[in-house]
Amino acid sequence: MRLYLLALNPTDSVTEGFLPAAARLGLDVTVLTDQPDAHRAAYPDLEVLECDVRDFRAVVTRISTHHRPDAVFTNSDHLQTQAALAAAYFGLPGKDWRATLRCKDKAEMRRRLAAADVDTVWSTELTEPAALDAPYPCVIKPREGVASEDVVLVDNAEDLVTRSKEIFERRPGTVLVVEEYLPGELYTLETLGDGRTRHVLGGFHTELSPPPYFIEETLTFVPAHPEPVVEQVLAQLDALGVGFGACHTEFVVHEGRARIIEVNYRAIGDQCDLLLARLLKIPLFEHILRTHLGEPLPADLGARQDGAARLEYPCAERPGILTEAPAATELSVDGVHLTYRPLRAVGERHELYGTNRDYLGVLRATGTDQPTVDRVSADFLAGLRWEIQP
Known part of the structure; x- marks a missing residue:
């Protein structure tokens, strides 16, 4: 069976989660991406085809001129609607493209929830800086953004103008959503x-x-x-x-x-x-x-009921070059399984972003007792060291 997987940049979810799962299911995988070199470097044994995956028409054409599909899938926030439309075109199971659009477009999500009378939030859209008569404090966010990128709290109209101007300069042509906090x-x-x-x-x-x-x-x-x-x-x-x-x-x-x-x-x-x-x-x-x-899906997934877990994301506190950082680690302490993975390479220079891009690494901790998980996580992180030089 042929699975077409739509992707932008390689991610841990795909590399460590979905691709190994596809192999266990015996699926033939074709990756469609606009960044083929990065994916070929990440998994050289897979078929990777270049495609303008942000355009559903290009996705349909690439698939229809290749092997017959049995599934079209993506785990990318940016490509859900494209994957849904392609799956629908080929008569395959998939998400409703209207639902994927409502979720991706944060302004449309607010309108839909209000129209269904399940929740109403004061919200409007901006295409240029403006002083709004809004219920401050408000949150500014890109209409189709992810990972807390350019999401910021503003306290008044002057702050709104300043912050929105900064975002428009970084993201020309974007649309911002301003909504009540x-x-x-x-x-x-x-x-x-x-x-x-x-x-x-x-x-x-x-x-x-x-x-x-x-x-x-x-x-x-x-x-x-x-x-x-x-x-x-x-x-x-x-x-x-x-x-x-x-x-x-x-x-x-x-x-x-x-x-x-x-x-x-x-x-x-x-x-x-x-x-x-x-x-x-x-x-x-x-x-x-x-x-x-x-x-x-089975009626009962058989999920474990006694689990406790915690994730910690050590963040950079200043811009500069990362000169020292802990390596990837996996160990068990007091019944808690710890997995640490670096998210920034030594030698890289970064600004301070105020987003998830400030993450230096991620600690995953699982066990059966939350206080123990919390204690072991805190002790482990206390022993790590990151050095950032200007």
């Missing part, structure tokens, strides 16, 4: 569906950097959110048409009310998906691929 604790909900059955895999409690930025610094696994909270989030996902394959939803809870921040209609990233598969002891990546092959 939603207070509350930040969480995620991880779901997996086949269009008929939907499984809730738990979620994470997310700790952010101090404002005005929104860098995700620590995630702690939540095996089960309160049922009323889950019901509210699922109702909002239903309004968006989300229910096929993997979905990573970020939301806040304030005084018992759950409100979506954004919906990433794919598996959770930044190595959280790798942790989730290990923690739950399920073939998560295989399940996701099987849904795109048209196979139904």
Whole structure:
């Protein structure tokens, strides 16, 4: 069976998750990408074809002039609609392209949720700097952005003009969404569906950097959110048409009310998906691929119920050249399995971004007792050293 996988740059989710899963399922994989050299270097034994994957018409043409497809899949935020349209064109299982568009376009997501009367958030779009009569504080974000890139809190109209001007200079032609700040604790909900059955895999409690930025610094696994909270989030996902394959939803809870921040209609990233598969002891990546092959999910995934986990992202605190950093490590301490992976190479120079690009590495920790997981994680990180020179 032939799987076409659409990708931009290589990611850990694909390299360590989906491609090994495809091999275990016996699938023939063809990677379609606009960055073929990077993918050929990452996995030289796979078929990699150059394609303008941001254009669904180019994707359809590349597939129709190659091998017959059995599935078209992507885990990229930027390519969900293209993959959905290509799958629909070839009559294959896939996500509804309208749902992928609603999730990717943050302004359209707000309009859809308001129209369905499940949540209304003050929101507007900007194509140039402007002083708005808005309910401050507000959050500015690119309409189709990811990974907290250019997401910033503003306190007044003057701040809005200054910040939006900076973003437009970095991103000519972009459209910004300005929306009211939603207070509350930040969480995620991880779901997996086949269009008929939907499984809730738990979620994470997310700790952010101090404002005005929104860098995700620590995630702690939540095996089960309160049922009323889950019901509210699922109702909002239903309004968006989300229910096929993997979905990573970020939301806040304030005084018992759950409100979506954004919906990433794919598996959770930044190595959280790798942790989730290990923690739950399920073939998560295989399940996701099987849904795109048209196979139904089992009624019971058999997920482990006693897991505890934590992810930590050490961040750069200043710009400069990374001159010293810990190497990749894997070990077990007091029943906690630790996996550390560097995310920035020694010798690289970086600015300070105020986004996930400030990550120096990621620590994944899994066990069965959360206090022990937290303690072991803190002790491990305390023994690491990063040196950044101007």
